[in-house]
Amino acid sequence: MDRVAEILAEAAAEVVEPRFRALATGEVLEKAPGEVVTIADREAEAIIERRLRELLPIPVVGEEAVAADPSLARALHSEPAVWLVDPVDGTSNFVAGRPEYAVMCSLVRTGQTVASWIWQPATATAYRAELGAGAWRDDVRLTRAPAPADAGKLTGILKSRFLDPDHHRRLEANSSAFGEVSPGRSAAGIEYPDVVEGRFDFILYWRTLPWDHAPGSLLLTEAGGVAARLDGRPYRPEAPGGEDGLLVAADPATWELTRAVLMGD
Structure with missing residues (x-):
C-alpha cells in the first residue's frame, strides 16, 4: 500500500x-x-x-x-x-x-x-x-459520520453534463428539495474525499469511467458510505461505454433518501 x-x-x-x-x-x-x-x-x-x-x-x-x-x-x-x-x-x-x-x-x-x-x-x-x-x-x-435525516439539510453535487434533456430537467427540478446542490469540483479525486470528510452528503454522477470512480468509491464505502447504481447494486468498475448513473452518499439512509427525492419516488 x-x-x-x-x-x-x-x-x-x-x-x-x-x-x-x-x-x-x-x-x-x-x-x-x-x-x-x-x-x-x-x-x-x-x-x-x-x-x-x-x-x-x-x-x-x-x-x-x-x-x-x-x-x-x-x-x-x-x-x-x-x-x-x-x-x-x-x-x-x-x-x-x-x-x-x-x-x-x-x-x-x-x-x-x-x-x-x-x-x-x-x-x-x-x-x-x-x-x-x-x-x-x-x-x-476515516469514518464518515451520518448525514442529516432531513433532505432540506443535505448538501450534494449533481453532475449534469452527460444527462439527456429529460433526465436533466427532472433531476434539476427534484434537487430543489435539498439544502444545497452544486455542479461539483470537476475532479472525482477531490469530490469523493469531500463526501468522506463531510463537506458533501451525496453526489449523483452519470458517466462513470472506471479510473474516475474505482478509487473514490472504495474510499467512501470503506469509510461507511455507499456507492451504488440507481437500482441499488454496489458499484463495480466497468469499461467505458457501460452503464450510466451512480449515486454516492454518506450512509445507507442518505443514499435511500437522496435516490427517492431525485427520482421522484
Whole structure:
C-alpha cells in the first residue's frame, strides 16, 4: 500500500507539479470534443505504469492508453487482476491553473476494486483504502459520520453534463428539495474525499469511467458510505461505454433518501 502511494507522489513531483500553471504552447491537446489532455497526463501515466508493473506485473488500464486504444479496457473483464490509473484527474482544472486535481490508482481483482489510492498534490494529501481494512487520510483512519435525516439539510453535487434533456430537467427540478446542490469540483479525486470528510452528503454522477470512480468509491464505502447504481447494486468498475448513473452518499439512509427525492419516488 505504501509503495503505490509513493509511486503516485513521485510521478506527480517529476512531471505533473512542475507544469502546474506552467504549461507551454502545444502541451495541451483536445483528445475528444470538450476534453483535453496534457503532456503531464501522458508522461505521468507512463511513469506510473512502468513502476506499477515492477511492483505487480499485471495489465495496466490507464486513461490515456485507453483513449488511444479502447480495447485495452477489456482487461477489466478478461484478466484476473488489473491496475487502473488516472494520471491527472481533473485535467480541466489543471489546465486552468486550479489546484483541484489528483493522481489516482486502483487495484481491481475479478471485477472488484480491492485497493485504491488518491494523491492530491496541491495539499500533499494521500488517501488510500483497502477492501475490508478501512479508509485513510495520511495516517488518520476515516469514518464518515451520518448525514442529516432531513433532505432540506443535505448538501450534494449533481453532475449534469452527460444527462439527456429529460433526465436533466427532472433531476434539476427534484434537487430543489435539498439544502444545497452544486455542479461539483470537476475532479472525482477531490469530490469523493469531500463526501468522506463531510463537506458533501451525496453526489449523483452519470458517466462513470472506471479510473474516475474505482478509487473514490472504495474510499467512501470503506469509510461507511455507499456507492451504488440507481437500482441499488454496489458499484463495480466497468469499461467505458457501460452503464450510466451512480449515486454516492454518506450512509445507507442518505443514499435511500437522496435516490427517492431525485427520482421522484
